Amino acid sequence: MNEKHVEERKRERASTRKGRGSGVAYGAFFPLRWLFKKRGKQPLPILLLDKMDRTPEAKRIAAATSSSISSSPAVQESPFSNFLSNLSPLNTATTASYTQTLLGTNLPTPPVVFTSPHINLQRETSFLERDDIVEAGSEVYKECNTNIVQVQNPSFAEVQLCSPSGCVDEYLADPVEVDSTCSADLRSQRTNEVPRLLHSGFAPGKESNTEVCDIMFGSPENEAVLLSDQAEKDLPLSSLEMSQAAINQRDGKKTEELSRFIFEKVKESDVNACLVSRAQNCGENAAKRAGCQYDEKNASSQSRHSNERKKRVQKGLVKEGGQNERGIRRHLQFEAAKAYKFTILGNSESPCSLTHDATNSRSPSILTNLKSLASSHFDNRASSSPQDVSCDTSQFPSSPYESFTSAQIGVNSTTSAPIHSGIGLHLNRISRSTSLSSDIFSSKKSTRYLRMPEQMLEHGSNNIATNSNTMKPPCHSMLVDQEAALCEVGMSASQEADEVEELNQLSPKRKRRKDAYMSEGCKRCNCRRSKCLKLYCECFAAGVYCVDSCACVNCYNKPEFEDTVLDIRQQIEARNPLAFTPKVVDNAIDSSPNFMEEQDLTTPSSARHKRGCNCKKSKCLKRYCECFQAKVGCSSACRCEGCKNTFGVTPEPVYDRAKRWEAHPAEKLDNVKGAIACIKAPAFSSASSSNSAKISQAQLPSSQLQPSGAHYDIPYDDTPEILKETSNPTKVVKASSPNQKRVSPPQSRSRLRERSPTGLRSGRKFVLQAMPSFPPLTPHRNSKEGTNEIENDDK
DNA sequence: GAGTTTGAAACT
DNA sequence: CAGTTTCAAACTC
Numbered sequence: 001m002n003e004k005h006v007e008e009r010k011r012e013r014a015s016t017r018k019g020r021g022s023g024v025a026y027g028a029f030f031p032l033r034w035l036f037k038k039r040g041k042q043p044l045p046i047l048l049l050d051k052m053d054r055t056p057e058a059k060r061i062a063a064a065t066s067s068s069i070s071s072s073p074a075v076q077e078s079p080f081s082n083f084l085s086n087l088s089p090l091n092t093a094t095t096a097s098y099t100q101t102l103l104g105t106n107l108p109t110p111p112v113v114f115t116s117p118h119i120n121l122q123r124e125t126s127f128l129e130r131d132d133i134v135e136a137g138s139e140v141y142k143e144c145n146t147n148i149v150q151v152q153n154p155s156f157a158e159v160q161l162c163s164p165s166g167c168v169d170e171y172l173a174d175p176v177e178v179d180s181t182c183s184a185d186l187r188s189q190r191t192n193e194v195p196r197l198l199h200s201g202f203a204p205g206k207e208s209n210t211e212v213c214d215i216m217f218g219s220p221e222n223e224a225v226l227l228s229d230q231a232e233k234d235l236p237l238s239s240l241e242m243s244q245a246a247i248n249q250r251d252g253k254k255t256e257e258l259s260r261f262i263f264e265k266v267k268e269s270d271v272n273a274c275l276v277s278r279a280q281n282c283g284e285n286a287a288k289r290a291g292c293q294y295d296e297k298n299a300s301s302q303s304r305h306s307n308e309r310k311k312r313v314q315k316g317l318v319k320e321g322g323q324n325e326r327g328i329r330r331h332l333q334f335e336a337a338k339a340y341k342f343t344i345l346g347n348s349e350s351p352c353s354l355t356h357d358a359t360n361s362r363s364p365s366i367l368t369n370l371k372s373l374a375s376s377h378f379d380n381r382a383s384s385s386p387q388d389v390s391c392d393t394s395q396f397p398s399s400p401y402e403s404f405t406s407a408q409i410g411v412n413s414t415t416s417a418p419i420h421s422g423i424g425l426h427l428n429r430i431s432r433s434t435s436l437s438s439d440i441f442s443s444k445k446s447t448r449y450l451r452m453p454e455q456m457l458e459h460g461s462n463n464i465a466t467n468s469n470t471m472k473p474p475c476h477s478m479l480v481d482q483e484a485a486l487c488e489v490g491m492s493a494s495q496e497a498d499e500v501e502e503l504n505q506l507s508p509k510r511k512r513r514k515d516a517y518m519s520e521g522c523k524r525c526n527c528r529r530s531k532c533l534k535l536y537c538e539c540f541a542a543g544v545y546c547v548d549s550c551a552c553v554n555c556y557n558k559p560e561f562e563d564t565v566l567d568i569r570q571q572i573e574a575r576n577p578l579a580f581t582p583k584v585v586d587n588a589i590d591s592s593p594n595f596m597e598e599q600d601l602t603t604p605s606s607a608r609h610k611r612g613c614n615c616k617k618s619k620c621l622k623r624y625c626e627c628f629q630a631k632v633g634c635s636s637a638c639r640c641e642g643c644k645n646t647f648g649v650t651p652e653p654v655y656d657r658a659k660r661w662e663a664h665p666a667e668k669l670d671n672v673k674g675a676i677a678c679i680k681a682p683a684f685s686s687a688s689s690s691n692s693a694k695i696s697q698a699q700l701p702s703s704q705l706q707p708s709g710a711h712y713d714i715p716y717d718d719t720p721e722i723l724k725e726t727s728n729p730t731k732v733v734k735a736s737s738p739n740q741k742r743v744s745p746p747q748s749r750s751r752l753r754e755r756s757p758t759g760l761r762s763g764r765k766f767v768l769q770a771m772p773s774f775p776p777l778t779p780h781r782n783s784k785e786g787t788n789e790i791e792n793d794d795k
Numbered sequence: 796g797a798g799t800t801t802g803a804a805a806c807t
Numbered sequence: 808c809a810g811t812t813t814c815a816a817a818c819t820c
Contacts, residue, residue: 526815526816527814528814528815529813529814530804530813530814530815534805534813534814535804535805535814536803536804536805536813536814536815536816537814537815538815538816572804575805576804579804611803613802613803614802616801616802617800617801617802618800618802618817622801622817622818623816623817623818624801624802624803624816624817624818625801625802626802629816629817796820797820798818798819798820799817799818799819799820800816800817800819801816801817801818802814802815802816803813803814803815803816804812804813804814804815805811805812805813805814806812806813807809807810807811807812
């Protein structure tokens with residue numbers, strides 16, 4: 001083996017010496033495990049590829065695919081699967097079947113992996129989030145019952161109970177009835193279901209029973225939770241996990257296989273949910289079944305849908321949205337696979353365990369969703385019909401709650417979960433219940449896991465054909481999610497609108513390229529040597545799989561290589577936990593006081609580049625500059641030279657952003673503003689002003705700071721201590737830093753802490769909470785005076 | 796389309 | 808951690 005490696009390495013080096021041009025054919029002549037190898041210190045990709053080829057885990061995953069194809073029918077023939085396939089709330093016979101199946105089993109306690117602490121854990125989630133969930137949930141429910149087309153992601157229970165084919169057809173025929181029927185029958189179904197479940201030995205544990213009861217009967221608390229994104233999938237797992245246990249005991253099947261099977265079922269529920277949502281959203285007649293036409297009525301019913309977006313849609317940019325949605329779905333799968341891996345494969349020792357811990361602790365049910373999504377990779381049934389393929393659950397309507405949650409999540413994820421598992425987490429939460437991409441559907445339909453890029457290309461062409469038949473103009477709700485996703489990947493809606501205008505002004509050649517980019521709505525890479533497994537790859541960096549329209553060579557950023565992708569991703573995240581977070585953060589999202597504190601006068605009001613650019617020659621006037629490309633002004637995080645970033649407009653006043661905290665008195669905000677101003681002052685002022693600022697800090701009563709600190713504590717209290725510490729600006733900028741960045745804040749902050757013993761606690765909290773949620777990877781603060789001067793001169 | 800420039804990412 | 812290399816996008820011709 002070693003000899004073989006040496007030999008191959010020699011050959012590889014010889015090939016490499018030929019120059020970059022050899023990259024295209026690179027993968028054609030060398031074993032896959034060497035595709036990554038260029039240097040001595042890159043064993044991991046090789047190992048990963050090796051593992052991908054040979055490890056039991058990879059074999060198991062690969063086998064899962066084939067088994068899902070080959071053995072799935074056997075599973076489907078089981079009474080349980082038949083029940084699940086045929087379950088209909090309107091059909092009492094099937095319900096009885098359900099009961100009968102359960103009666104015939106003596107259920108043990110479900111395996112841990114399927115324990116469903118979601119409800120309980122949901123209670124443990126951030127109070128801010130939780131309260132919001134309650135409010136939003138009841139609101140959604142109310143609106144649902146009043147037949148407002150205020151679309152809502154049906155919970156799994158609703159899907160399970162209301163959506164199977166026959167019912168769906170009815171709903172498709174008359175979408176109005178969907179809401180009423182579903183919501184009306186739902187509770188009765190629940191109440192009818194639960195006693196049978198409980199009395200039939202369906203009792204894995206008292207706690208679980210309570211959960212089921214709560215869910216089924218819809219206690220006020222859990223009802224709201226049920227409507228939440230997580231709880232939507234809690235119910236299925238609560239049910240399914242127990243059923244799985246039954247099967248597990250009865251058939252002696254492995255938990256893993258069963259879990260996969262159950263996830264398939266969950267995923268199927270997504271498909272069913274899609275059908276329902278399509279009925280709600282898109283169709284008044286069954287002819288629309290095959291394609292979710294954009295419904296302008298529904299669009300107008302979406303309160304949070306911006307007029308800007310409407311205009312673009314009416315301009316015929318629906319296609320863009322559809323492609324955008326595609327990118328989202330890719331991402332969802334990406335993250336789903338990740339969650340699936342950590343949940344099912346028990347890979348809890350990843351270098352990014354913190355990330356996943358955070359994910360799990362914050363919203364374990366996310367993983368439930370993700371697992372269901374991930375299971376899609378191993379499913380071949382749901383894609384059996386073109387309808388299913390076209391029925392992308394990205395078309396899911398977005399409930400008001402969803403909107404709320406998305407925004408809320410944006411805040412929380414940015415502020416209270418400093419280490420992100422990537423934006424996929426955001427997207428999954430934004431467009432939760434989003435099921436499967438059509439391309440994956442189709443890819444899994446007829447093919448096994450593809451190992452070779454050649455196969456993938458061939459496979460991709462199939463996808464194109466499939467997608468061309470199945471991709472439909474998106475529903476309005478899709479656009480909403482897409483918009484959110486675009487924000488996540490660094491392109492806000494307004495920016496996207498600007499892109500549209502810009503597109504019209506480009507030369508034909510660039511317009512073509514740009515149009516291709518925008519039509520995809522997501523990153524399209526052209527990687528040749530990175531295998532799309534490095535951050536060089538825009539797709540990979542954006543946390544999405546590459547698509548067929550990418551021009552990449554030897555791409556491994558495909559669902560087929562999810563194991564590799566996830567491993568690589570973990571490595572990168574271990575190296576830089578923020579690697580997959582959006583580079584551009586919106587102020588509205590990152591409204592943390594730390595961010596407000598971080599901002600300086602060159603940052604525009606809308607967004608900023610999180611890490612800042614390091615431009616030297618482009619003067620931040622070309623798209624080389626990430627800030628410019630994102631159309632945001634350079635900020636204190638930038639280390640650019642001669643910055644002439646034209647987007648560096650006057651920042652939004654602190655108060656304007658602070659006033660978003662409506663729940664807090666204005667005077668507290670003033671105090672916050674004052675405190676922040678005091679902290680910021682040294683960064684923007686001369687030495688004298690810096691001194692005065694310090695004095696101001698000293699004069700700032702701790703009693704004023706305290707409420708502010710308490711105020712900040714709420715959303716950021718779960719910030720890992722390690723990050724808080726790392727955020728502590730103890731490092732001083734190197735002297736060679738072009739803009740002499742980040743000079744002062746440690747003093748001011750430490751002084752702030754020193755001044756008041758009472759303020760020590762609150763002040764400390766304030767300081768800690770005021771730390772950047774994403775610890776700046778660059779020196780903490782700079783004056784940016786040079787940039788300001790340049791900009792002022794230009795202006 | 797080929798070649799160059801650029802800056803982020805990766806590596807030493 | 809600084810310097811270098813690699814990489815792919817952006818840009819120019």
